[in-house]
Amino acid sequence: MNETINLMMNHASVRKYKEEMIPKETVEKIVYAAQHAASSNFVQAYSIIHVTDQALKEKLAELSGNKHVSTCGAFLLCCADFKRLAHAATMHDKELVADTMESLLVTTIDVTLLSQNIALAAESLGYGICYIGGVRNNPQQISQLVNLPDRVVPLFGMTIGVPDEEQLVKPRLPVSAVLHENTYDGEQYTQTLPAYDETMREYYKTRLTNQKDMTWTGSMADFLSVERRMYLQEVLEERGLLRKQ
Amino acid sequence: MNETINLMMNHASVRKYKEEMIPKETVEKIVYAAQHAASSNFVQAYSIIHVTDQALKEKLAELSGNKHVSTCGAFLLCCADFKRLAHAATMHDKELVADTMESLLVTTIDVTLLSQNIALAAESLGYGICYIGGVRNNPQQISQLVNLPDRVVPLFGMTIGVPDEEQLVKPRLPVSAVLHENTYDGEQYTQTLPAYDETMREYYKTRLTNQKDMTWTGSMADFLSVERRMYLQEVLEERGLLRKQ
CATH class of the missing domain: 3.40.109.10 (NADH Oxidase)
Structure with a gap:
C-alpha cells in the first residue's frame, strides 16, 4: 500500500x-x-x-x-x-x-x-x-x-x-479474530483458532530454521499454563x- | 531521512x-x-x-x-x-x-x-x-x-x-535527556529540564490553539502530584x- x-x-x-x-x-x-x-x-x-x-x-x-x-x-x-x-x-x-x-x-x-x-x-x-x-x-x-x-x-x-x-514473516492471527465490530465476538474462536493452527503447523514445518510439528494453540497452552x-x-x-x- | x-x-x-x-x-x-x-x-x-x-x-x-x-x-x-x-x-x-x-x-x-x-x-x-x-x-x-x-x-x-x-508538532525532550550511554545519567536534569522548559514555554505561547504561559516541568508537577x-x-x-x- x-x-x-x-x-x-x-x-x-x-x-x-x-x-x-x-x-x-x-x-x-x-x-x-x-x-x-x-x-x-x-x-x-x-x-x-x-x-x-x-x-x-x-x-x-x-x-x-x-x-x-x-x-x-x-x-x-x-x-x-x-x-x-x-x-x-x-x-x-x-x-x-x-x-x-x-x-x-x-x-x-x-x-x-x-x-x-x-x-x-x-x-x-x-x-x-x-x-x-x-x-x-x-x-x-x-x-x-x-x-x-x-x-x-x-x-x-x-x-x-x-x-x-x-x-520468513510469521503468519498472524486472521484479522477477524482480533478485530471485532461494536461487540466482542468470542464465539468465533471454535472456528478461527483451529484454522489458524493449520496455517501455523504448515509454517513451523516449512520455515527456514528450527522446523517443528506444532500448532499455535498447542504452544500457547504449554507456554501459558506455568x-x-x-x-x-x-x-x-x-x-x-x-x-x- | x-x-x-x-x-x-x-x-x-x-x-x-x-x-x-x-x-x-x-x-x-x-x-x-x-x-x-x-x-x-x-x-x-x-x-x-x-x-x-x-x-x-x-x-x-x-x-x-x-x-x-x-x-x-x-x-x-x-x-x-x-x-x-x-x-x-x-x-x-x-x-x-x-x-x-x-x-x-x-x-x-x-x-x-x-x-x-x-x-x-x-x-x-x-x-x-x-x-x-x-x-x-x-x-x-x-x-x-x-x-x-x-x-x-x-x-x-x-x-x-x-x-x-x-x-504543530510539539517539541520533545532533548534526545540527550532520554538516551543514556551505558549508565543512567540523572545529573543532567538540573540543566536539560530548565532548557526544555524554555522551549516549551515558547511553544505553548505561540501554538495555533489553546495558547498559555506554561512550562513542561510546571505542568507535569501539577498533573502528577495527584x-x-x-x-x-x-x-x-x-x-x-x-x-x-
Missing part, C-alpha cells in the same frame, strides 16, 4: 547480525524520531540505555538469556522512568505520585509506543531488530549494572543490527514504581 | 475530523498490517473493537471524556485480551495462568506495539489519530457496552479520521487480569 505499511508487513525478528556497530549518531536519530510518538498527557515517562560497552553487553546477554544481545550492532534497554518527572516535581515543590496501577500503565504504554517507533525507524534504515523480554529475568541485577536510580525499571530490551540471516516471573510485583514495589501492598 | 521516519517526526494528535467515516476494509487493512508488530512469545494477547455504531460512539465519548470519540471516522478500543488464549488452553486441557504482573505487562506491551503500528499505518494513509487514555475513566462500564468477556480489559482507545485542523484512577487495580482483578490480593 505504501512504504510504511510494507515495512510493517515485512517484520520478522532478526537474531543474527553482521559484526557492524551502529554509529551513535544513527541511534540518536532513530530515538529522536521515535520520541515523536504520542505520550499520555505528554509525560514522556521513559528512558533508553544504549549499551555500547562490550563487557556490559555480554553480562546483559547472560542475564537476559539472549546471546544476540552481545553480538548485535546496538543494544537498547527500554525503561519505565518516573525519575525525571520526580525531578520536575521537586523543581516546583511538589511531590510526585507515580506508584499506582494507573502510573504503571502510563509509563509501560509510553515506553512501548516509543519503542515500536524505534523498531520501525531502525527497520526503515535497513536494520533488523528483536525485542528482548528476557530483560525481565533479572531486572534488579540489570538495573544495578547500568545504574538505574529508583523510579526507573527496565521493561524490555531491543537488539538492532545489520541482518545476517533471512527470516507461572512466570513471579517476583515482578515485588521488584516494581522495591524500585518505587508501585506502592507496597 | 525516509518516508517512515518523516511520518513519525510529523506526528501530532488530531482531535477535529471531517465527517467522513473510514471504510471497514481500510480499518481491516490497517489492523492486519499492524498485527505484524512483534508479540511476546507470539501470544498476540490483544483485541481491537471497531466501534461503528453512532449511539455507542456517543456513549463512549461521554464515558471517556473525549468528545471527538463521537465525531471521528473510526473509533478503536484497544484491549488487553487473554480470553482467546484461555480458549486455546482449554482446547488442550490446560489451565491458563494469566493473572500475574508478568502477564499484565506482556499484554499491555503487546496491545501497545500493535496500536503504535495502527497509528502509523493510519497516518501513512493521510489520516490523523489521537490516543484516548480517558477510556480508563470508566473501564467497567465501557467493557459492558461492547460486551467484553472476563480476561479482556480496555487499556486505551484511538480516534482516527480525516484531519480538519492543523497542529492520585489518579485508583480503582484500576481492582478493575484488573475483577476482570481476571490480576490475581486478587
Whole structure:
C-alpha cells in the first residue's frame, strides 16, 4: 500500500547480525524520531540505555538469556522512568505520585509506543531488530549494572543490527479474530483458532530454521499454563514504581 | 531521512475530523498490517473493537471524556485480551495462568506495539489519530457496552479520521535527556529540564490553539502530584487480569 505499511508487513525478528556497530549518531536519530510518538498527557515517562560497552553487553546477554544481545550492532534497554518527572516535581515543590496501577500503565504504554517507533525507524534504515523480554529475568541485577536510580525499571530490551540471516514473516492471527465490530465476538474462536493452527503447523514445518510439528494453540497452552516471573510485583514495589501492598 | 521516519517526526494528535467515516476494509487493512508488530512469545494477547455504531460512539465519548470519540471516522478500543488464549488452553486441557504482573505487562506491551503500528499505518494513509487514555475513566462500564468477556480489559482507545485542523508538532525532550550511554545519567536534569522548559514555554505561547504561559516541568508537577484512577487495580482483578490480593 505504501512504504510504511510494507515495512510493517515485512517484520520478522532478526537474531543474527553482521559484526557492524551502529554509529551513535544513527541511534540518536532513530530515538529522536521515535520520541515523536504520542505520550499520555505528554509525560514522556521513559528512558533508553544504549549499551555500547562490550563487557556490559555480554553480562546483559547472560542475564537476559539472549546471546544476540552481545553480538548485535546496538543494544537498547527500554525503561519505565518516573525519575525525571520526580525531578520536575521537586523543581516546583511538589511531590510526585507515580506508584499506582494507573502510573504503571502510563509509563509501560509510553515506553512501548516509543519503542515500536524505534523498531520501525531502525527497520526503515535497513536494520533488523528483536525485542528482548528476557530483560525481565533479572531486572534488579540489570538495573544495578547500568545504574538505574529508583523510579526507573527496565521493561524490555531491543537488539538492532545489520541482518545476517533471512527470516520468513510469521503468519498472524486472521484479522477477524482480533478485530471485532461494536461487540466482542468470542464465539468465533471454535472456528478461527483451529484454522489458524493449520496455517501455523504448515509454517513451523516449512520455515527456514528450527522446523517443528506444532500448532499455535498447542504452544500457547504449554507456554501459558506455568507461572512466570513471579517476583515482578515485588521488584516494581522495591524500585518505587508501585506502592507496597 | 525516509518516508517512515518523516511520518513519525510529523506526528501530532488530531482531535477535529471531517465527517467522513473510514471504510471497514481500510480499518481491516490497517489492523492486519499492524498485527505484524512483534508479540511476546507470539501470544498476540490483544483485541481491537471497531466501534461503528453512532449511539455507542456517543456513549463512549461521554464515558471517556473525549468528545471527538463521537465525531471521528473510526473509533478503536484497544484491549488487553487473554480470553482467546484461555480458549486455546482449554482446547488442550490446560489451565491458563494469566493473572500475574508478568502477564499484565506482556499484554499491555503487546496491545501497545500493535496500536503504535495502527497509528502509523493510519497516518501513512493521510489520516490523523489521537490516543484516548480517558477510556480508563470508566473501564467497567465501557467493557459492558461492547460486551467484553472476563480476561479482556480496555487499556486505551484511538480516534482516527480525516484531519480538519492543523497542529504543530510539539517539541520533545532533548534526545540527550532520554538516551543514556551505558549508565543512567540523572545529573543532567538540573540543566536539560530548565532548557526544555524554555522551549516549551515558547511553544505553548505561540501554538495555533489553546495558547498559555506554561512550562513542561510546571505542568507535569501539577498533573502528577495527584492520585489518579485508583480503582484500576481492582478493575484488573475483577476482570481476571490480576490475581486478587
